[in-house]
Amino acid sequence: MRAWSYQHRKAIAHAMQRLLRQPLGTLLSALVVGIALALPAGGFVLVDNAASLARGVTGSPEISLYLSLDATEADVADIESRLRAQDALAGVQFVPRDAALKQLADNGLADVLDGLERNPLPHAFIVTPRQEDPALFERLHTTFAAWPKVDHVQLDAAWVQRLHTLLSLVELGVSLLAVLLGAALVIITFNTIRLQILTQRAEIDVTRLLGATDAFIRRPFYWLGCLQGLLGGLVAWSVVTLSIALMRPSVEALAEAYGAVFSLNGPTPPQVLALLVVAIALGWLGTALSVRRHLRESQ
CATH class of the missing domain: 3.30.70.3040 (Alpha-Beta Plaits)
Known part of the structure; x- marks a missing residue:
């Protein structure tokens, strides 16, 4: 257990060193991932706000x-x-x-x-x-x-049916957008890790000659993909939170003009946690596909 924990700590440290050695590339990758994740994440947050607004305007059925x-x-x-x-x-x-x-x-x-x-x-x-x-x-x-x-x-209940239909349609559209952008993020991570493997091919070959297993070689890349996903998730959360904060005064002024009280709510803690978990999972998936393919080809 201690050996397993030590190996993962070492792999995390190695992955962080790779990220810090290329600060500009790390920043650009995080921005690309974050902006792509911010679109569906912001869409889900706005759907929740729209449902809350509709309930407040129409009252209880x-x-x-x-x-x-x-x-x-x-x-x-x-x-x-x-x-x-x-x-x-x-x-x-x-x-x-x-x-x-x-x-x-x-x-x-x-x-x-x-x-x-x-x-x-x-x-x-x-x-x-x-x-x-x-x-x-x-x-x-x-x-x-x-x-x-x-x-x-x-x-x-007629308005309830129309409301549920409309919100379901919007949520379906946001979900499809999330799937498409998720697939794009997997491809981006795939190519990013592929470039990392190509630049370190000589190091990987030497490590193999010294008796390193594939799991040992893959481990730092897995953590690299997860860390990139985490950074992208944090960027997405920041973008959504900032966007909601910028929109809130205008929305409140519009609601006040119609005699209503409404304020945009930012992402809740469960939504933020789900966003970070999805970002990490996408980073891990793209890394797994890339590492397994290129290590298999190099054998």
Whole structure:
């Protein structure tokens, strides 16, 4: 175990020395990797912000249950107890028929309502699901419509479906962009490590003559690719964070002009960690492909 740890520490030190010996090349490689990673990373962050903004603008989706006109107080109490027993609901609001009638009168329909002999409005419940899931809305709609004394169920989920479709489309586009740029980064790392191997071919041949294994030869290159990926990930994180910071005042001013309160959020710690892990993994993959190919060809 100590020998294994020592070999990896030595390989890391060797890889860092290679990076420090070529500061300009290291900087340019980190910038290329970082800018390429910043595009999809920034896209995912903006999608999260857009979803948050959409929820804040449109509010929580609701389902309205209108009871039969002959529903008694016992029927109302029974339906309310059923609704409150639903774990999928975050809120339940009862709207008595008299309160609904008064609200219509306050909205300027008092003259029309005065000509009615009785209140034509039913009791109603307005419920809010815990999740903005169209499938959940449909399931609750079917369940509520089958209850006795429930005359009509109005599903306020059309905008939810459109929102999910739009955000899913944007997220798919960002994901495709991430795949394409990820493949490009693997190719860049492949060529970078290939040049490193070619410039050190004589050293590798001498090391082999001295009895070094392929694992010993590959190890510094693996760490070199991982370190390049890590540097690129840090650059991408910096670019995304700086871009969000520059855009935030303009976005806040625009939201304020429409009477809303909204601020762009930067990448969260889990998103930053995922970005760095992906960057390191791409660097390792490009290195593995390059090292295995060129060492096999040199045998």
